[in-house]
Amino acid sequence: MLQITDLRAGYGRIEALHGISFEARSGEVTCLIGPNGAGKSTTLLTLAGVVRATSGQVRLEDRDLTSLPTPEIVSCGLSLVPENRLIFQGFSVLDNLRMGAYQRLRTDPAGVMRDIERMLTYFPPLRERRSQEAGTMSGGEQQMLAVARALMANPKMLMLDEPSLGLAPLVVAEIFEILQTLHQDGVSILLVEQNVQWALSCAQHIIVLELGQVVFDGDPDAFSASEVVQQAYLGRRDNGS
Ligand SMILES: Nc1ncnc2c1ncn2[C@@H]1O[C@H](COP(=O)(O)OP(=O)(O)OP(=O)(O)O)[C@@H](O)[C@H]1O
Ligand SMILES: [Mg+2]
Incomplete structure (x- = not known):
């Protein structure tokens, strides 16, 4: 549904996304995770047309959104709930x-x-x-x-940048319950979420970004089974993860 191909974007001369490709499928919750500074927010901002892509392509169904201004991107069916x-x-x-x-x-x-x-x-x-x-x-x-x-x-696809940020666990649970309901009602969702447990609880598709590159793309089972991912994201709480 939402097809991102070799997308590059950044701020001035600093490139934050070094050619990322992934797909967010219709009817699914796709979750983008990764460490601070990985480029998660930049990805959503570039898809929303707030940050301009320097190369690559963004397609929503049969429309090329890559160089459209933000209001037109919204009209095509892609909406962002930004971090702030x-x-x-x-x-x-x-x-x-x-x-x-x-x-x-x-x-x-x-x-x-x-x-x-x-x-x-x-x-x-x-x-x-x-x-x-x-x-x-x-x-x-x-x-x-x-x-x-x-x-x-x-929107055909709703993008959310860390909706849980700064909220108490009970409120986060409430927000995620609503996201689940939206998903059951057929809204496709592209979610950035730092809390991997929350991500795993609601997503059908996980993308991991590190340093502006996609380092994992698969379903939650494959994610949980992947050794590299286990160490970085599912490690014990006492080592800070
Ligand atoms: N407005 C900006 N001007 C310059 N550089 C920026 C700007 N916003 C982000 N960056 C840089 O782009 C890179 C990616 O940042 P981004 O905010 O996309 O990361 P993130 O994965 O969302 O991180 P976090 O988990 O902390 O929200 C970082 O190196 C960051 O310093
Ligand atoms: Mg961010």
């Missing part, structure tokens, strides 16, 4: 959700209303707080809003 969540702090929950559907606010107001209702069902805490200023909500509620807002664009 980027919600509109001073606006209400409902206004944030409307803004997530800005591309069809005028043309399809009834559809937008229906989708807002759907989001409030997926994320019950947001229903209670629908008139609250987004910036005054808890971190977990803001993360839910960021995910809901991205979903308002009706």
